[in-house]
Amino acid sequence: MDLRLSEEERRFREEVCAFIDAALDPATRARMESGRLPTKEQWVAWHRTLAARGWSVPDWPKEAGGPGWDPVRRYLFREALQAAPAPQPQQFGTQMVGPVLIAFGTEAQKRRFLPRIVTLEDWWCQGFSEPEAGSDLASLRTTARLEGEHWIVTGQKTWTTLAHWADWMFALVRTDPSAAKPQEGIGFLLIDMRSPGITVRPILTIDGEHEVNEVFLDEVRVPAENMVGDPRRGWDCAKFLLSHERAGQARVGIAKERIRRLKRIAAETRSPRGRLIDDPSFRDRLAAIEVEVKALEITCLRVVAAEATRAGDRAPDPASSLLKIRGSEILQAIATLTLEAAGEGALAAPEAEPDRPSNEVPSVPDWAAMSAPLWMNWRKFSIYGGTNEIQRNIMAKAFLGL
């Protein structure tokens, strides 16, 4: 039993960090550091930089074009990106539809789509959520009926992240409304976003961002060859996808990067007790979060090490289930401390973006102006991908038998 990194693992991490340091565009880094989503151009460029190094699909096996890393290396790689901070390889392709295709796709599907995921030729989006089916996917209403060689898809998806940048969507569609159980009769379908009948409508969020969308599908014709696996068993694909790579949900690297940043900020911020960093009350609250981050990090490492030693055995483990809950709570606590550090500055909307300077000196520092939008935006961490309440329901059932 040894939690410490081996010499090789340490060298691997250094290599990754050095590469990021050298290859990451400063504007992209500044934008990430500000808490904003990268622009599409920044994201694509960085993804391709990683692809050129062979690192854009860290979770894929060698056969599929991945680097063939073990769970420890995958974890270290992801954390190094978060720490930079740099964008992750675009996740909808690399972490979601890609692994599904590798596991369930036909050879033709793999040949057609996988290489374009590696280099981000295709931007994917996820069509799972619907207005009446969020955490409760069984009440899915979007239908697909087979007409000759095409599925005709009609329905509405919502909360579709970055659909306005997407070339393709992987969607759950109801292929058999008469199936005995509501999870049966669902297909996992790949839909070209340029197909006639698709309308993408932005959902503006309260922080002023356009990140999610509604996607309306009106008699959209999708070639039958775009169905992944059995048209009645798409639920298997969805479950596979949702159980993939839990350690990433803890976002430990982001938490650490945010804390480092907050410490730098607090050293330059005035408070009623001198510099904010010198206020023991602030320091204690920050240290308490650091302690929780450490507990989360060690828990992550336990999960990763268990994955590494028991590759086949995917029995659920309470440690892995708490990662998402605690990860979201910790990031939200950091956002609150940052908001408090901003004081009245949290009132001002951000004026310029770090990689797009304006002529005016902004009236408050960008970090302060961003503190409220980010606080609001980060509420999503305890909501999406199954609310923390649903996560706790699942844990109570799975591990406590309640």
Next chain:
Amino acid sequence: MDLRLSEEERRFREEVCAFIDAALDPATRARMESGRLPTKEQWVAWHRTLAARGWSVPDWPKEAGGPGWDPVRRYLFREALQAAPAPQPQQFGTQMVGPVLIAFGTEAQKRRFLPRIVTLEDWWCQGFSEPEAGSDLASLRTTARLEGEHWIVTGQKTWTTLAHWADWMFALVRTDPSAAKPQEGIGFLLIDMRSPGITVRPILTIDGEHEVNEVFLDEVRVPAENMVGDPRRGWDCAKFLLSHERAGQARVGIAKERIRRLKRIAAETRSPRGRLIDDPSFRDRLAAIEVEVKALEITCLRVVAAEATRAGDRAPDPASSLLKIRGSEILQAIATLTLEAAGEGALAAPEAEPDRPSNEVPSVPDWAAMSAPLWMNWRKFSIYGGTNEIQRNIMAKAFLGL
């Protein structure tokens, strides 16, 4: 709308405080201040001191021997006792069975019992809880069957506070097991604790105290005249009793007295940052509790003022329902801060009692030694009289329609 006390109210409070200051035995005060229950002797003596002044039954109307105070004065009186700190008039008689007898008792019952409550000739205890019926009184099992002029009572009561000091018990007993609803067929019966067939067995709590008991009733004969009201409608008495005087459940005076004490302690306690009271982190946490106490106090005053203006109208008010929940949470937070202040001293069990000195100088100050027992003891505040979870269930139903 004016939350401030009137000149008369202020004078009343001064009069009460001056009386307590002059009349309270220093040993009793020291014992109360240490966080311990007063001894029976101390409690009886103090109760009678109050009785001699006409103040031992503050909530009773003049006709019944009370001072006839309005809700504001009752609140001020109770808070002044808590602030001293002095024992309250023994509550099982004055606040529980007394008001029930005034509302539901026969003239003979009133004549017989009420004067002895005023002077604490009779110590009462409450026989509601049973092993299988805590918050869920409908599953009460203790039975009473009428044989001639006597009820024959058999069953078991538990969590009976100070039953070992009690002369009488008011108990809920099932008189009609065949009643349509489980709350029906329950009687409110007055039982002499010296009756044959009664066994009192102490329940020691983890803080080392003997405060609660099990009471076994084996074919106990109780004269029929000791039934209060309709033998099938004792539930009405119980409900009346439980809804009585909510503002007292907030225990604001205790919170304030504990905070004053903690501030004095913190001024004499060393911490890694000098005197504990000088540590901004401790100060902030204490101030946050003070702010919550203030919010609770104002809420109490709102409830009391509403009682005063709308004497007849007892419509439930969310403000009154939160008093018990927040009151318990705040006292528990104060106990935690005190425990932390005690440091390693919290490990030592109390050696001497403040009113019973030993020859040894105790190895740690009594407040520190008491910090852990009190912390453990005060967990009861969120449990008894309906757990905070049940309080929230009730609020969600009553005020939110959920």
Next chain:
Amino acid sequence: MEFELSEEQRLLEASLRRLLADRYGFDRRKAHARTPEGWSREVWRAFAELGVLALPFAEEEGGLGGSAVETMLVAQALGEALVLEPWLATVVLGGGFLRHGASAELRAAIVPRLAAGEVLLAFAHTERGATADPADVVTTARREDGGWRLNGRKTLVLHGDVADHLVVTARVTGAPGEERGLAAFLVPATASGLARRTLRTNDGRRAAEIVLDDVAVADDCVLGEPGEAFPLIERVVQEAIAALAAEAVGVMTLAHRLTIDYLKTRRQFGRPIGSFQVLQHRATDMLIAIEEARSMAIWAAMSLDEPDAAERRRALSAVKALIGRRGRFVAEMAVQLHGGIGLTMDYAVGHCMARLLAIDALFGNAAHHLARLADGGGLIRAA
């Protein structure tokens, strides 16, 4: 102790609420928010007609002689409708300086027009990098030619983009942070040397950055005593904090009502989500938080009459600390119980959240006031 509203107070509250129900539905509010100024002049006139703008001023000056309790009722109603109009800036802040600091002549010149909705005011006080300590002022006022010259830069001036007059704080003597040496002036927005730039705020409102480049102000525009204006500034800020506390109660009430409605109508796993006990308890905790906030808003209104300045300061710090924390809690819960929809621009709950964060940020957030309170000895004396 007495706790009922008077008949007049009830009437005022009812008519304002009726006006808002008729004219300030969420869709109308969205339309107001989209205008360049971010609010509606028409609604503002309706407030004037109802007497909302005249309320706190003395009757002999064209006001209605309302007390802090009336201001509390108004603020709560405005909060419950997420009102965007510059009531805080003009009536509470600007009006506060007029009431407590202006000469009779100045009041006579401005109050009637303010009450009629014809004049807008703003409070130009905050400076870049300043703490929330009201004495943290660098902007200077220099005596010259029988008047004053102002130099400096103010930011986050709420509704400073449209104000006709600005209340500008400046330092006559002393160093930033010192209470002695402060002054306040009523400066026309058109004054020569005064430049302004519109800012947006994170709660979708407008503010301004104001540059004062040797702006000349005559003696008759002085508010309070030059050099001794700190108590005036502090009093007006305290009145604003009391108003914000009441507004927060209103905003929280709206967020809670929307949440309860959602819990009753939204179905998941075949039943309304409000049937889940965990969500019921969260909704109950929101209710508890709102009742605590309501108590503190009432206490704030009462405390404005407290004659002891240190006591009053502690009270308002306690109020602001509780309001900030409970506001954030209610916002968190409302959004969590709604899920994604609670975070969208098109739905009111997100705007409640944004406003509650803004209320916390204004005039010192919860952390600031808690530290001030704690370092000032807290609310409860040790002996």
Next chain:
Amino acid sequence: MEFELSEEQRLLEASLRRLLADRYGFDRRKAHARTPEGWSREVWRAFAELGVLALPFAEEEGGLGGSAVETMLVAQALGEALVLEPWLATVVLGGGFLRHGASAELRAAIVPRLAAGEVLLAFAHTERGATADPADVVTTARREDGGWRLNGRKTLVLHGDVADHLVVTARVTGAPGEERGLAAFLVPATASGLARRTLRTNDGRRAAEIVLDDVAVADDCVLGEPGEAFPLIERVVQEAIAALAAEAVGVMTLAHRLTIDYLKTRRQFGRPIGSFQVLQHRATDMLIAIEEARSMAIWAAMSLDEPDAAERRRALSAVKALIGRRGRFVAEMAVQLHGGIGLTMDYAVGHCMARLLAIDALFGNAAHHLARLADGGGLIRAA
């Protein structure tokens, strides 16, 4: 990175757990607790036979050469049975000083007898009114006649009532709080001038107050370097913290298991209370807290090997802070979910609570260590 237990480690854990299951049911434990010493010599002998007492000592000295991981496994198993025996005092604390500070002769004299269960040790360090800073020592050691003379008073000496030898810390030079100037001695409990008085602790165990009145100690009983013993003291305290962290995980696990059982069997309103969602989530939060504590206990064991003293200090402070808080949380929840029964002497949950509070109090509570960590710069470097 590697996370599996070795076969030997698994075997040790399994046999200790079997022993405890057979011999340490809660009723037996109650009987042990009622004895004057508060624990069972018979159980102690069984520990000796199993090798639990010999575990951390080097094989050539009569030990089994166990590492921090083995100690962690033992501590967790002992915690899960609420074991009362003086393992921490004798093996971890006393044994720690022997391993890191004693001469080979001293070790040879004591370790085999300790391993056989024949010698009990205790750590006489804490003083009245001292903070949890390990250098806060007033007791003096004076050089005299080629030996040492100890004067002072120690308190809360865990199992000091029965210990055969006491590890006494004292100051050779310097002022309380200074790291330089400390020394440690192994003193027979029968030494002339040494008086002890039994204390009870709030978790139902025994401790002692020790008065040292010019107690003579020979040079061969010196532990570490006189005047330079701080690193030795700190290391042993850190090992104790790591052991306590693991013990806490065990205690929390017991509290959680009892709670889950109760939720499944106790019925209210016609159904098992474990069917109520709010209680399910509380039980889940307990599980989360335990997993966090488990991670920190593992990290503590790993961090004992950290060569950088400042880094190691920060790590152990972080561990103790988390363990204290999560322990309290689990205790609160276990009692709340049980209701009144959770607070009684006759049921194990209350004893879990008492022990978790004691673990928090020992060697600096959560507040102490959080402050130390915060003032030392935290765990994450700013740049």
